[in-house]
Amino acid sequence: MDFEFTPEHEELRQTVRRFLERESPEARVRALMETAAGYDERVWKRMAEELGLPGLVIPERHGGAGLGPVELAIAMEEMGRVLLCAPYLSTGVLSVYALLQVASEEERGRLLPEIASGALIAAVALPPQAGSGDGACRATREAGAWRLDGSAGFVIDGHVADVVLVVARTAEGLGLFRVEGGAAGLRRTALPTLDLTRKLSRLEFSAVSAAAVSAGDASAGLERALALTIAALGAEQLGGAQRCLEAATEYAKTRLQFGRPIGSYQAIKHKCADLLVEVEFARSAAYHAAFRARAGNDAEAAEAAHMAKAYCSEAYFHAAAESIQIHGGMGFTWEHPAHLYFKRAKASAVLFGDPIHHRRELARQIGI
């Protein structure tokens, strides 16, 4: 059943929240977003050692916590609330899911324990989404060894990844390949991002030697991995949207104009109320996607994931935009955090396909 949260879930949420309140307050976010790496290695290690977060959905036999999409959604929601600067989406979500879905037992055994322990940062280089036209990789076999050529744009945390998992075209379809971050022939360029709290880079491969992680055509597995990833991202967006609503509401209760709290004006009160409805919809979408992902029916999971990514993206953007508006001139300043959420909302709406893309996929799923 959907939406059946247990006391353990609540405990997980509280644990993650307390940790992030300590380790990722606004001042840390602002400091990290200005660094090239974009994350704090020490905090990442602690996220692994104390909370088991990078390995949350990694099976126990590979050193993980053996939990699933529902627990991941809870963690992502909390991270989204505070705009955590860490390679979690790239390593703990996308890479892990890609490996779980398509990797050979040997490759899983090689990489997953390292990810779970916090020792390894991984990124996934995806083919261009419909709409960007930038980059694509090809893998060819020469004398028993694989070589990669091509490029990939907008690789999340590609600049700091110890290992890059590259989705490349082969004679048999799509394959997943492992490349060392410092491999010869790999050029990594950090990109100037709209959202400073999540780093992107462009990778160029020229005759880079690579190891095959998957066998045969991995398209279907990669598709599943992406669906699981966007479901998790939906939860992160929910957390951000919820935080924007809270911040706006708190402010509306305390800010006085004309001798009254601005929240006593219906223009503001109704804005907050409309956001509440949208945030609750986003919550339903994100949680539904998480529970459907856990249930494991691919078609249902994909439908719920597209719905979540389409809806949560727009709900987050709207909440972030209205938060600026409700905060007035102050909400427009650099010093106020409202703009950090606004930029995260916009960027996360574009990552892995914008809402138009996901509604189109959904339309296909439901046969219209």
Add this chain to the structure above:
Amino acid sequence: MAIREMSEEEVRGRVRALLAEAHPDRVSQFEFRGKQYDHGLAWVHFPEGYGGLGISPRLQAVVNDEIRRHAETVYEDMQINPIGIGMGAPTVLTHGTEWMKKNLLRRVFTAEDIWCQLFSEPGAGSDVAGLATRAVRDGDHWVVNGQKVWTSLAHISKWGMLLARTDPDAPKHSGMSYFLLDLETPGVEVRPLHHLTGEAEFNEVFLSDVRIPAERMFATEGEGWKVAITTLMNERTAIGGAASRKGGGSIGALLDLWKARRGLTAETETILRDRVARLYVEAELLRLTALRARAAQKAGNPGPEGSISKLAHAELNKRIWECAMEVIGDDSLLYEAGYRRRRPSGESFATRVALAKYQFLRSRANSIEGGTSEVMRNILGERVLGLPGEPRTDKDVPWKNIPRSA
């Protein structure tokens, strides 16, 4: 002010006479604009001797058009001195002293003196009449203490329009006075305030024992609110009514981006084309509405209906740049300009895409600056449509007894 009749032909003739004497392509901005002022072609509806001819404000469009026909160099009021020209000049004309009119208006128009508006405070934005900056009389001066915030252009301004409280015991609207502040006066400290692109376009202005000569007051003591209304009404019209050419401005930039689009799937294109077309319709109607308002405009200051354009402009502009980001597609993940903490550079953007990304962020302020969209809706509902106002608790009590934010 009585309006004098003048034919369009005569106005055009006067512009040509001006251009024969001083041509913007050949002389400096100050020289050309100074001559334009002397010819009464700065603000044609202003009286003669003050940059005008005392004719209908509609004819200003004829002046601008005639200059455009003959010159490459065109100065946009809203670029060279937006606050001075858009708000300062009408305020000086309506409520200023003779000395102010004689000594300030010409230099406002040429933009030799940049102006800023010292209204908003940390505790008083929408409710600007709740402001707390104090002015106390001391002989033939006023001594001012307080803090202003979000003051655009203060860092390059010569003059500021300062609203301050002169009687805390009076009800809020009747305890204020309006001053002309020389920003070079000792005790004025301007600190940069950065907005979400990193640029410091506005400022915090701290006023500590700032002495203003008594004759630099507009109207009389306690009449500050009346003067402020003139400034604010003109602000709204200046912002909303600055309609550009057909297909120009923000919508023009969106259309250009659309023409240069690449990599969109056919389905996305269909959806976005409809969005772009819809925005085009609204932009066109905003422009036409502003034109219609100008055609109906009488001499004197604009009324509350100026809020129609202000509101529509703000909301539309945000949507135009949101749409632009969608047309840009995945590339909207990047912000190549970087968030450099600095003063606005004034340099133009290298590409259409770079401009769009900046404007996507900057336009978020449109529904806040110059009065928020919520306040505009209140004005339209109450002042234009005559709907009853909200119950007020802050009107007839001494200002000092009204609860306020820090």
